[in-house]
Amino acid sequence: MDIILNSIPKKNVSLGKKMNALVLQEKGKALDYKKVDTPVATESEGIVAVKAAALNHRDVWITKGLYPGIAYPIILGSDGCGIYEGQEVILNPNINWGETEAYQSAQYHILGLPTNGTFAEYVKVGKDKIHPKPAHLTMEEAAALPLSGLTAYRALFTKCQLKVGEKVLISGVGGGVALFACQFAIAAGAEVYVSSSDNDKIAKAVSMGAVAGGNYRMADWTKALVAKAGGFDVVIDSAGGDGFKDLVKMCNPGGRIAFYGGTRGKITDLNPQIIFWKQLSLYGTTMGSDHEFSEMLAFVEQHKIVPVVDTVYKLSEGNAAFEKMDRGLQFGKLVLSIGD
Numbered sequence: 001m002d003i004i005l006n007s008i009p010k011k012n013v014s015l016g017k018k019m020n021a022l023v024l025q026e027k028g029k030a031l032d033y034k035k036v037d038t039p040v041a042t043e044s045e046g047i048v049a050v051k052a053a054a055l056n057h058r059d060v061w062i063t064k065g066l067y068p069g070i071a072y073p074i075i076l077g078s079d080g081c082g083i084y085e086g087q088e089v090i091l092n093p094n095i096n097w098g099e100t101e102a103y104q105s106a107q108y109h110i111l112g113l114p115t116n117g118t119f120a121e122y123v124k125v126g127k128d129k130i131h132p133k134p135a136h137l138t139m140e141e142a143a144a145l146p147l148s149g150l151t152a153y154r155a156l157f158t159k160c161q162l163k164v165g166e167k168v169l170i171s172g173v174g175g176g177v178a179l180f181a182c183q184f185a186i187a188a189g190a191e192v193y194v195s196s197s198d199n200d201k202i203a204k205a206v207s208m209g210a211v212a213g214g215n216y217r218m219a220d221w222t223k224a225l226v227a228k229a230g231g232f233d234v235v236i237d238s239a240g241g242d243g244f245k246d247l248v249k250m251c252n253p254g255g256r257i258a259f260y261g262g263t264r265g266k267i268t269d270l271n272p273q274i275i276f277w278k279q280l281s282l283y284g285t286t287m288g289s290d291h292e293f294s295e296m297l298a299f300v301e302q303h304k305i306v307p308v309v310d311t312v313y314k315l316s317e318g319n320a321a322f323e324k325m326d327r328g329l330q331f332g333k334l335v336l337s338i339g340d
């Protein structure tokens with residue numbers, strides 16, 4: 001899109017003006033809803049009036065100090081949607097991905113740390129990170145998409161090279177990235193199975209087109225699910241931990257596993273024989289390139305995918321959203337509505 005510097009009326013963005021924001025002042029503390037200075041753009045940047053923003057687990061990890069490079073005070077938030085140049089826009093959270101599609105540059109970081117993020121009335125981003133909002137989505141739905149959608153897209157399509165008709169297992173489907181992976185895989189014509197700690201979340205995934213699921217808190221859930229599905233060609237996981245070895249056992253020969261998180265800690269007791277004998281491929285994956293972000297938006301538009309929004313909170317009520325995510329109670333994304 002054609003983007004013009006400081007396209008928001010100057011009175012809204014000039015130095016010295018204040019805006020409402022959620023600010024993390026210190027590790028382990030609730031976020032402060034307070035007035036701060038509006039950002040000021042350089043020539044390559046634009047100021048977007050944020051209308052909706054979404055949480056990712058990364059934001060919760062940061063409030064707990066469990067992330068490298070935290071500097072306080074910081075406005076968190078990697079996902080955002082808003083108005084720029086009079087148009088509805090969605091933001092690519094990548095900063096400095098670099099030239100190589102296979103991995104990010106050493107200068108890579110994600111909007112919302114250390115750069116101030118979207119949990120505010122205005123955010124400053126590179127002009128090349130501003131994209132038209134998919135027309136079929138509301139601001140709240142679109143805000144749910146960027147970070148999780150990008151991560152899910154790369155894991156499924158770039159890394160695992162998902163093909164029509166393949167059997168896919170999405171672990172922990174209540175997660176933001178996991179639910180996009182589930183929706184994308186269904187849209188791509190895969191046969192999708194899920195796991196969750198919560199039978200209601202499994203039922204919701206099935207109502208969206210998944211075939212079946214297993215509760216990973218139950219003994220023998222893996223055997224029961226393999227008995228139903230007959231094994232998996234692709235597995236998407238963010239838990240890691242001691243359950244990861246079971247995902248490997250659930251794979252068909254030639255299977256691919258992509259993992260992007262370590263919520264349950266270090267992977268233990270992985271049996272190399274199973275991996276090499278079944279010719280499995282294990283892919284670590286993180287976010288996605290700017291090119292993949294554009295591809296992901298096109299995929300969402302083509303298949304008219306609508307992100308699942310669990311709850312919309314006012315920006316001033318943002319701490320409640322953090323608490324809900326920390327307790328893992330959500331199915332889909334937790335969104336903050338901003339302004340007006």
Ligand SMILES: NC(=O)c1ccc[n+]([C@@H]2O[C@H](COP(=O)([O-])OP(=O)(O)OC[C@H]3O[C@@H](n4cnc5c(N)ncnc54)[C@H](OP(=O)(O)O)[C@@H]3O)[C@@H](O)[C@H]2O)c1
Pocket residue numbers: 055056057058061147148151171172173174175176177178195196197198201216238239241243260261262263264285286287325328
């Ligand atoms: N590398 C990257 O680019 C990248 C990008 C995004 C996220 N991440 C990481 O990925 C993880 C998830 O992020 P998110 O934003 O999607 O978080 P989220 O929305 O809070 O989802 C976390 C989900 O993890 C699932 N889970 C917990 N324990 C599990 C287990 N033992 N087995 C399977 N699933 C389990 C739960 O699913 P149920 O509720 O269904 O039980 C929960 O909903 C975080 O660690 C985050 O930092 C990494």
